[in-house]
Every structure is written in C-alpha cells, then in structure tokens.
Amino acid sequence: MKKKVTKVVNKGIDTTELIMxxxxxxxxxxxxxxxxxxxxxxxLVIAYKKNFDSNDxxxxxxxxxxxxxxxxxxxxxxxxxxxxxxxxxxxxxxxKINTNYKVGDIVNFELMPKEFGxxxxxxxRQVITQKLREASRDVIFKEFADKKGEIITxxxxxxxxxxxxxxxxxxxxxxxxxxxIPTETYHVNDKIRTCIISVEKGIKGSTQxxxxxxxxxxxxxxxxxxxxxxxxxxIEIKSISRDAGSRSKVAVYSPNPNIDxxxxxxxxxxxxxxxxINELNGEKIDVIEWNEDPSxxxxxxxxxxxxxxxxxxxxxxxxxxxxxxxxxxxAIGKGGQNAKLAAKLTNWKIDxxxxxxxxxxxEEKMAEEENENxxxxxxxxxxxxxVENENETENNTETEE
Numbered sequence: 466m467k468k469k470v471t472k473v474v475n476k477g478i479d480t481t482e483l484i485m486x487x488x489x490x491x492x493x494x495x496x497x498x499x500x501x502x503x504x505x506x507x508x509l510v511i512a513y514k515k516n517f518d519s520n521d522x523x524x525x526x527x528x529x530x531x532x533x534x535x536x537x538x539x540x541x542x543x544x545x546x547x548x549x550x551x552x553x554x555x556x557x558x559x560x561k562i563n564t565n566y567k568v569g570d571i572v573n574f575e576l577m578p579k580e581f582g583x584x585x586x587x588x589x590r591q592v593i594t595q596k597l598r599e600a601s602r603d604v605i606f607k608e609f610a611d612k613k614g615e616i617i618t619x620x621x622x623x624x625x626x627x628x629x630x631x632x633x634x635x636x637x638x639x640x641x642x643x644x645x646i647p648t649e650t651y652h653v654n655d656k657i658r659t660c661i662i663s664v665e666k667g668i669k670g671s672t673q674x675x676x677x678x679x680x681x682x683x684x685x686x687x688x689x690x691x692x693x694x695x696x697x698x699x700i701e702i703k704s705i706s707r708d709a710g711s712r713s714k715v716a717v718y719s720p721n722p723n724i725d726x727x728x729x730x731x732x733x734x735x736x737x738x739x740x741x742i743n744e745l746n747g748e749k750i751d752v753i754e755w756n757e758d759p760s761x762x763x764x765x766x767x768x769x770x771x772x773x774x775x776x777x778x779x780x781x782x783x784x785x786x787x788x789x790x791x792x793x794x795x796a797i798g799k800g801g802q803n804a805k806l807a808a809k810l811t812n813w814k815i816d817x818x819x820x821x822x823x824x825x826x827x828e829e830k831m832a833e834e835e836n837e838n839x840x841x842x843x844x845x846x847x848x849x850x851x852v853e854n855e856n857e858t859e860n861n862t863e864t865e866e
Contacts, residue, residue, distance in 0.1 A: 484530070496600045502528055504596035511592060513537055513576075523552050524576070538573040599670060605636055606672040610664045616686045618658050619676070624651040629676075631659065636672060644677035648710035649746050658744065660686055679709035684750075687741045688715065692730050700726045703755040706809035708802055710748055714766060714810045718755040727752050759784065759813060766807035770796035773820060783814045793819040 487501045509526040523540040541554040543566050559566035566572065619631035619638060629640040629651050640659055651657065660683035663675035677683055684705055694700040700719045707713040717726040730752045731738045742750055753765040763784050764772040770792045776785040788796045796817050797804045808815045818826070 484528075490597070495604050496597065500600060501597070502530070504592075504600070508592035508596065509535070509537070525573070537576045539576055541572050541574065543568050543570045543572060602670050602672060606664065606666060609636070609661065609672060609674055613661050613664050614682055614686070616658050616660050616683070616690065617676075618656060621651050621653055621655040621657065624653060624655075631657075631676060633674065636674065638674035638676045640676040640678065644675070644679050646678050646710045646746060646748070648748075649678070659683070679707075681705040681707045681713075684713050684715065684741070684745070687744055688730065691737050691740050692732075694719075694724070694726075694729050699724060700729055701755075704810050704812075706806040708806060710746070712749040712751065712802060712806060713745075714751045714753065714806045716753050716755040716762070716766070716810055727754050753810075759811070763807065763811050763813060763815060766810050767796050767803065767815075767817075770803065772796070777813075781814070782812070784816070786815055786817045787820060787823050788817060790819045790821050793817065793822075 487498045490496050490501065491498045506526045506528060510524055513524060513526070525538045525540055527536050527538065528534070529536075541552060543556055543559045544553045545556055545568060547553045547555050554572055556566065556568055559570070559572050562572065617633060617638075619633045621629060622632050622637065623630035627642060629645065631638045631640060638659070638661070644662070645651070657678070659676035659678050660680055661674060662677045662680055662682060663673075665673050665675075667673050684707060685702055688702060689696045692700065695702060695717075699721065700717055702715060703718050704716040705713065715730070717730055719726040719729075729737075738750060738752065742748060751768050753768055756762040756765065759777050759779075760775040763775050763777075763786065767786065767788075770788055772786055772788055774787040776787075777783070786796070795803070798806075804815055804817055
C-alpha cells in the first residue's frame with residue numbers, strides 16, 4: 466500500500482535533546498533507542514487523546530530519528546465513498562492535496578494544538594518514565610538471568626537474623642535463611658561472595674534474585690575459580706554432596722590418565738583446597754576420585770574411613786559395606802553424616818557393618834543353615850523309617866494270608 470505524507474506549515478516539537486538523551490541511555494543502560502522512541506510515541510498519543518478528548522484511533526505521533534522533530538497526525542484512508550469522515554477521505558478531496566493519491570493510500574493531517582507541547586511534556590513524562598523503568602527492569606532481568614549459577618560479590622545491606630539483603634550494584638539480592646551457612650554470621654557492610662540460584666520476575670515486573678552460600682552449586686563454582694583444570698574442562702566434577710557449614714564431598718574425574726584429579730584439586734601443600742575451605746568458613750571438604758566401578762567409588766566416598774569390602778546389588782542400587790571395627794563410627798559419622806553424604810554423592814543406598822558385626826551375621830546364617838540341614842536329615846530319617854514300617858506291615862499281611 467502506498468503511503469503519502471502531507472507536509473504542513475505547523476512546526477513540530479523540537480526533541481533534539483530527547484534524541485541525544487536516548488542515545489546516551491542506549492550506551493549506558495543498554496536500552497535500545499528504537500524501543501525508547503516507540504514508547505515515547507505511544508505515550509504522546511495517550512497524552513493527546515487524554516487532553517483533547519479525542520477517541521480517534523487514527524491519531525499517530527511520529528518522531529524524526531534524524532532531526533528530532535515531533536509531529537502529531539490524524540490519518541485518513543483514501544476511499545471512493547466516505548462513510549466515516551473521521552477516518553476516511555474521498556479520492557477527489559485527497560487529489561486536491563496531491564494528485565498522486567489513489568484509493569488505499571493514507572493521508573496524514575498534522576495536528577498541533579497550541580497547548581500540546583506543554584501538556585505533552587507534563588503528561589507523557591510519567592508514561593515515558595514508566596516505559597524506561599520497565600525497559601531497565603527487562604535489561605537487568607536478562608543480565609542476571611544469564612548469570613544464574615555464577616558467583617557474585619555483594620555488600621550486605623540488612624542482616625537481622627533472617628533473610629540477608631545484599632547490594633549487587635544495579636539491584637538487590639536476597640539470601641534466605643535456608644541458603645545461609647549455619648556457622649556464619651553476617652553484618653551490615655560485609656563484602657561476601659554468593660551464588661545466584663534463582664532469577665525471577667515479581668508481580669510488578671521487578672527482578673527477584675535469590676542468592677546462596679549453602680548450595681552445592683556454590684561449592685562447584687568455587688572449585689572452578691580456584692582450580693584452572695576444572696574451568697578448562699580437563700577435570701570434571703561428577704557429583705557433590707554437602708552439609709553446609711560442616712562437610713562437603715566432591716567427586717572428580719579426568720579422562721586423561723596422566724592427570725591426578727584429586728591432587729590437582731588439593732594443590733601443592735593443599736593451597737588450592739585451603740582457599741575454598743577458607744571461603745566456606747572452615748567447612749571440611751573430602752575430594753575423592755570418581756570411578757565407574759561402584760565398589761571402588763563407594764569405598765572412596767566413605768573417606769576418611771577405610772573399607773574392607775563392598776558387596777553391591779546392581780538392580781537395587783544397594784551396597785553392603787564392611788569396615789574394621791575401629792572404623793565403624795568414622796564411616797557412619799556423627800549423626801550418620803558421613804554415610805548420608807556418601808549415599809547422596811554416589812546415588813546408592815549404603816548399609817555399613819563392622820567386621821565383627823558381619824562375622825556375627827555370617828555365623829548366625831551358618832547356624833540357621835545347619836539347623837535347616839539337621840531338620841532335613843531328621844525328616845529324611847523319619848521318612849525312611851515310615852517306609853520300612855510300611856513294608857514290614859505289608860509283609861506281615863501277606864504272611865497271615
């Protein structure tokens with residue numbers, strides 16, 4: 466469809482400074498100039514309709530991208546016969562303006578009421594500000610959504626024993642109580658590192674960022690930061706289990722047989738792992754080597770306890786583990802912590818028995834088997850005696866006959 470624009474004498478509103486401001490906003494905030502311009506044009510249409518009691522749907526505001534001139538138009542379709550003079554113009558009348566107009570073209574009539582400049586500045590400012598705020602929120606949301614799972618440094622703004630509010634620069638983040646390390650105490654103006662575990666939009670469009678220091682993801686990212694081989698992909702973190710503030714278990718693996726994954730993570734004189742422990746406020750960390758053989762993997766997962774034997778049931782993903790008597794409490798851990806972390810790390814059900822407990826179970830089973838065998842032999846003897854008695858009875862009966 467061909468569109469014609471009629472230029473009139475009325476001078477548009479000069480918005481050169483506004484164009485410069487939009488260019489600056491695009492550079493500093495990343496808000497696209499085209500989006501801002503569309504928002505402003507829409508806002509000015511609303512301002513015009515509100516202040517001049519216009520319900521016309523064919524009002525349009527256009528800002529020239531080059532010189533910043535602003536124009537308000539009433540658009541009318543060129544038709545053969547007019548049925549609505551507010552929206553349509555006859556072909557003959559249109560050709561009086563420009564002989565090139567044809568049916569289907571659009572004629573723009575510029576509107577510029579005397580008070581529009583002032584009214585537009587007052588009314589549109591609120592709408593424009595809202596649009597800019599929304600655009601800024603979208604930019605912030607996208608920025609932090611892309612950072613989900615990463616570590617970020619922030620300043621504690623509020624810490625009263627409940628959720629911790631943190632200043633992340635352009636926005637605030639929240640670290641709920643359950644995402645805090647239980648052994649830590651936070652104070653206002655503390656500079657701490659956290660992991661972004663959730664980025665969502667609130668009811669009013671604001672970005673809500675949930676932070677954590679208690680998640681396994683926080684430990685994973687710390688390993689990536691402190692250990693270049695993990696960041697580069699030479700060493701893989703296969704699994705992590707954690708009791709925040711107390712102990713973590715990290716299973717690592719390298720497809721390169723010349724690389725010691727555990728040694729690389731610990732570092733020379735333990736410097737690498739110590740940096741992570743310090744960040745976690747003294748939390749113990751067991752770094753073990755992942756193995757595709759579940760028996761070897763489970764044995765390693767129960768460190769620092771020593772394991773004598775592992776009997777596995779693949780179908781049930783169940784492992785019976787035997788440890789020396791003096792290692793039982795260590796293998797299970799205080800409150801069952803070590804066993805629980807090992808089970809979570811390996812994703813296997815683990816039952817731990819001491820050597821003496823296992824021997825006792827074996828002896829009891831052997832005793833049961835002996836009793837069963839004795840009962841079976843006795844049953845066989847009784848059966849043989851019954852057969853002999855039956856045979857004697859039959860023989861006696863034949864003799865009597």
